[in-house]
Amino acid sequence: MRAGRAAALVALLAAGALLAPALGVEPPALLRELSRRLRDVRRLAAGAGAGRRGARGAAGALGCGDLRRAAAGPELGAGLTKAVRRAELPGGRALALKAVHGAAGGDVSRCVRRHRAPAACRRLAAYKLLKELVLLRRLRHPGVVQLYGQCYDNSAHPDIRVTAMLELGSPLEMIQLLQTTWEERFKVCLSLVKLLFYLAHSPLGSIVLLDFQPRQFVMVDGNLKVTDLDDASTEELSCKDDNDCMLDFPTKSFILKCSAAGKCEGINEKKNLFNAYRYFFTYLLPYTAPPGLQPFLSDILNATGDLRYGINETLRAFEKVLHLYKTGIYLQKRPPLLQEYISLQGFRTRETQDYKCWPSYSHLGCLLSVHNAEEAAGICNSQPQCQSFIVTQQRTWTGRPLAAFRSHLPDLIPDANAAIYIKRSASSREKL
Known part of the structure; x- marks a missing residue:
């Protein structure tokens, strides 16, 4: 039965059978906004083959019964429209529950103050979450947070209650990310570029993230994922000439081309790309980057900052940097240094605390x-502190080994798969 829930919900969204507002004497402006959001949900649900099994793992999709059995945990965050809470299913499976924030949320409370229609205002916010549910089902990519299931409750007429059950992630902390290695920061930027490439060529057309902020993303097992899609849009700006295709940012403005079809060419992907540049690339790419890669990273920063690159060119540039890094081509030529070290094959060091580096x-x-x-x-x-090092068996996400550097000659442990390298000068002092 669970396999049919996802398809049934999408079909109901497309038909509007469950979403037709229970209208009373709501103000005309609120009715227009309700109708607009309802049309938006229906259009997205009907797009890209709404009848297909769109959800990942639909055969095991969660529903209202699972929600009732879940143990609610602490609130993880809240925005103007929605709140997210941690929950745990019987058996220990953790997930994030996303629901309309209600009276405490800025969207609903502002709407109520303006229109004096609490039920219609809550429904308006629920449509926003329903739109996000449809997008999460349609967009299948490692950079999009996984939707495990949903609970749709229309019994509290005229309210509708919607809860999305999502993959659990941790908030993206930029300060913490800046303290990680360059390789990990490059991974985050590369993941973002791959996501934006997918959004530019998605089954629904080119998608723009209208509220593009680091807070819209989470980290799941070290991978960056977008988790907030209620402000995403597939609509591209209509135009009569190039002057209608203005992209305005706080520090820069761009004028794009107006196509013969009367649409601003690439405006959605260019908006995403410049936001990626100003919120992510600027901070994460250049800092402590290997010297041999810095010219290539500067080219990426300049080209995305001036919007000379589209997402296709940006992805190719990132993949080139990754290739140079993984193959070691980026390393600057210099006299061989390993000859200054004695290699002891078949040994490793005992793991003990030593000098720290950053x-x-x-x-x-x-x-x-x-x-x-x-x-x-x-x-x-x-x-200056380093006297020896060992290239360990540990590997990073790029496949590169990790090397442990030591300030003294440590105790050696036999290990057929290891080798330790000791400075000849340090070895001579030890003999003395």
Whole structure:
């Protein structure tokens, strides 16, 4: 039965059978807004093959019965329209519950003050969440938070109560992200670019995130995902000439081309891209980047900041940087440094606290991503404390090994798959 719930909901949305407002004497302006949002939900539900099984894992989709059995946890966040709460299903499966914020939310309270129609105002906010449900079902991408299911309750006539059951993520903390390694920050930016590429070519057409802010994203198992889609739009600006295609930002303005079809060419993807530049790329890309990659990163920043690149060109530029980084081509040529080290094959060091470096993958010492032992030797030479290092078996998301750097000659443990590199000068002092 659960497999049919998702398809049934989409069909009902498209037909409007459950969404027809129970209208009383609501003010005309509120009625117009209700009708507009209802048309928006119907249009999206009818698009991109509304009759298909659109939800990931629809055969195991959650419903109202699961919601009633879930143990509610703390509130994770709240915006103008919706609040998100942690919950746990029997068996320990954690998820996020998203519902209309109600009287405490800015959207509903502002609407009530203006129109004096609480039920219609709550319905207006519910349409916004219903729109998000439709989009989450239609947009299947690793950069979109996963929808596990929903509960739709129309029994409290004339209210409608909608709860979305979502993949649980943690809020994106930019300050915390700035303290991570460059490789992890590049991963976040690359994930965002892949998401924007998908949105530009989605089954519903080019989609713009109208409320593009870091708070619209979460981290799930180290991966960036958009979690708030109620302000997304598939509509592209109509125009008569280029002057109608103005993109205004706080620091810059752009005029795009008006196509022969009377639409501003690429306006949705360009708006997403510039927001990605000003909220993410500017802060996350250049800081502590490998010197050999900095010219390529500067090109990306300049081209996206001036909107000379579209999303296709931006993705190609990011993939080029990733290729250079993974293959080690970015490394600057210099005299071999590894000859300054004694290699002890078949040994590793005991994990103990040592000197710290920044940014490190470990709080106990200096653990950095390297291409190979030669690059690790260069890093060790640049750090006065470093006397030895070991290239570990740990790998980052790019497949690069992590190297642990030490300030002293540690106790050695036999390990057939490991090797430790000791500065010849340090070895000589030890003998003395």
